[in-house]
Amino acid sequence: MLDLRRLHMLREFATRGSIARTAEALGYTPSAVSQQLAALEREAGAPLLDRTARSAGLTDAGRRLATHAEHILAMVEEAESDLSAHAAEPSGRVVVTAFPSAAVAFAPALARSLRAHPRLSLLLRQTDPDEGLRLVRSGDVEVAIVDDWTGRLADDLEPSVLSCFHLVRDALVLVLPRGHQSANPDIPVDLRTLRDESWLAAPAGEPSRQAVDRLLGAVGVTPPVPSEFEGLGTVVNLVARGLGIAIMPRLAVGGSERRIVVRDLPAGLDLARDVYAVARTASLRRPSVAVIVAALRGAARGLGAPAPVRDPG
Numbered sequence: 001m002l003d004l005r006r007l008h009m010l011r012e013f014a015t016r017g018s019i020a021r022t023a024e025a026l027g028y029t030p031s032a033v034s035q036q037l038a039a040l041e042r043e044a045g046a047p048l049l050d051r052t053a054r055s056a057g058l059t060d061a062g063r064r065l066a067t068h069a070e071h072i073l074a075m076v077e078e079a080e081s082d083l084s085a086h087a088a089e090p091s092g093r094v095v096v097t098a099f100p101s102a103a104v105a106f107a108p109a110l111a112r113s114l115r116a117h118p119r120l121s122l123l124l125r126q127t128d129p130d131e132g133l134r135l136v137r138s139g140d141v142e143v144a145i146v147d148d149w150t151g152r153l154a155d156d157l158e159p160s161v162l163s164c165f166h167l168v169r170d171a172l173v174l175v176l177p178r179g180h181q182s183a184n185p186d187i188p189v190d191l192r193t194l195r196d197e198s199w200l201a202a203p204a205g206e207p208s209r210q211a212v213d214r215l216l217g218a219v220g221v222t223p224p225v226p227s228e229f230e231g232l233g234t235v236v237n238l239v240a241r242g243l244g245i246a247i248m249p250r251l252a253v254g255g256s257e258r259r260i261v262v263r264d265l266p267a268g269l270d271l272a273r274d275v276y277a278v279a280r281t282a283s284l285r286r287p288s289v290a291v292i293v294a295a296l297r298g299a300a301r302g303l304g305a306p307a308p309v310r311d312p313g
Contacts, residue, residue, distance in 0.1 A: 006040040007069040014066035078282035090287035091119035097132040098145035101252040109299030147273045164276040167300035170251045171272040174263040177242040183261035198244035199226035
């Protein structure tokens, strides 16, 4: 009989790639993890870890069992969810992760859901989307709010393991200080006229920055090396102070509309990211998880207001 706790440990090892990182994530010593995985090998009757390499890796049998483990643990969670689905009132603790601008945008809806269900408690953490997906897959969190610039996320997830719910399509917009010439809604946006402006941006390599660089490259605009700031909220504050201009996802503007001017980009430059809520499929029958997902989907329907300044016509 395969031990469920050891299967969970094997899945963590497959995700994290080393005994040390698995031990850190699960709160064990590396020696304890190694011993438990060795015990799982005896239960399985096959070597699961290749210990001949410089660092341990999974054998073919280990990879196959790790795949089975993910489905087995999902079935166990589904059974638990089935039992809790008949609870009269959502209760317990739900952990949600979100990238920073999504955390700000969706926190009010999550707080309102707690007021409607007093036996429900919530922990909202901020983390990058890749880490959020890893945490929800491993069972460390119930829901992750993630963004996708590729358009492939929904197709890449295995529905029997993870379910994703589209929340918003978040377009890139031009963000300007009030009083800037291009802030006038009667003047069509022409990025080529902004070539020599003081540009502000996220650090090179971040997904939003890569999207902006592609967009500017498409219209032949190569501005001077922009000033780079970690955190798009910081960039918005700098624009509001008249220290530069920026292109960023609409969601990142947050509640700063009164301090800045937001312009839609010209037709054909409507580059956008998709924002999803992702949860383990087996957990969706839990009333607590269902309430959180419903709150996020409801909030997404209202995120279009207030509307940005639009080009005439």
